[in-house]
Amino acid sequence: MFTRYVLPEVQVLLRVALSLTSQPADAEDLVQETLLRAYRSADRFDGRHPRAWLLTIMRNAEVNRHRRRRPHLLDDPDADLTRLSVAPDGAPPTPEEVVVGEQFDEVVDAAFAALPRQHQQVVRLVDVDGLTYAEAARLLGIPEGTVMSRLHRARKRIRIRLAAAGLAPKRGAL
Structure with a gap:
């Protein structure tokens, strides 16, 4: 083959x-x-x-x-994020500025790197490669429910890191 x-x-x-x-x-x-x-x-x-x-x-x-x-993944992204979280004129950044900003990418990269390998796999397959839950499950040889569960936990961990860096609202703050 x-x-x-x-x-x-x-x-x-x-x-x-x-x-x-x-x-x-x-x-x-x-x-x-x-x-x-x-x-x-x-x-x-x-x-x-x-x-x-x-x-x-x-x-x-x-x-x-x-x-x-990338050596910047070894740095503490939270240190730069607190310094950059407020615009120079004192106005908070718009949501677009937060997402497009380099600090957002750094926090997401660090959060992704901190995930267990199994969680990284499902995030990569579903969120990056665009596979369905069923396709990811077949590719990994696991039940579809396991894919959904791992993806939920992975996204939650990434959200927590974003909230800790001030780049996403904390639970209940909406």
Whole structure:
């Protein structure tokens, strides 16, 4: 199966990886990681749309590579957020400014990184990749209710971190 579906796509993977990384060595590493992940999960692949499946794996691998390289995730995002939570003119930021602001991304990234691996998986599949609960459940080999439960807990933890950073209303404050 791996030979039939994956090997014909290697050249496409290399071209896409090079466009993502801009460095041939990094592109080769990304393709290698993609192929390894595909090989490990080949038993869960249904045989439909192999290119889309592989490109999704590649995208997730690239996101993880960037996440590992970002040193600001090691910093305390709350320290910067309290300093930046009020606009220079003293007016509180608009909701749009909060969401578009860099501090929001940093808090969400840190909250996501702090989630257990199982919760990260469902958030990535449902909220980032746009899979349905049923699709995510099939992909992970777990019941749909487990996906829903993990997603609820993960979103709650992220909301708590956002509220602690002053970027979302605390429960009951609406």
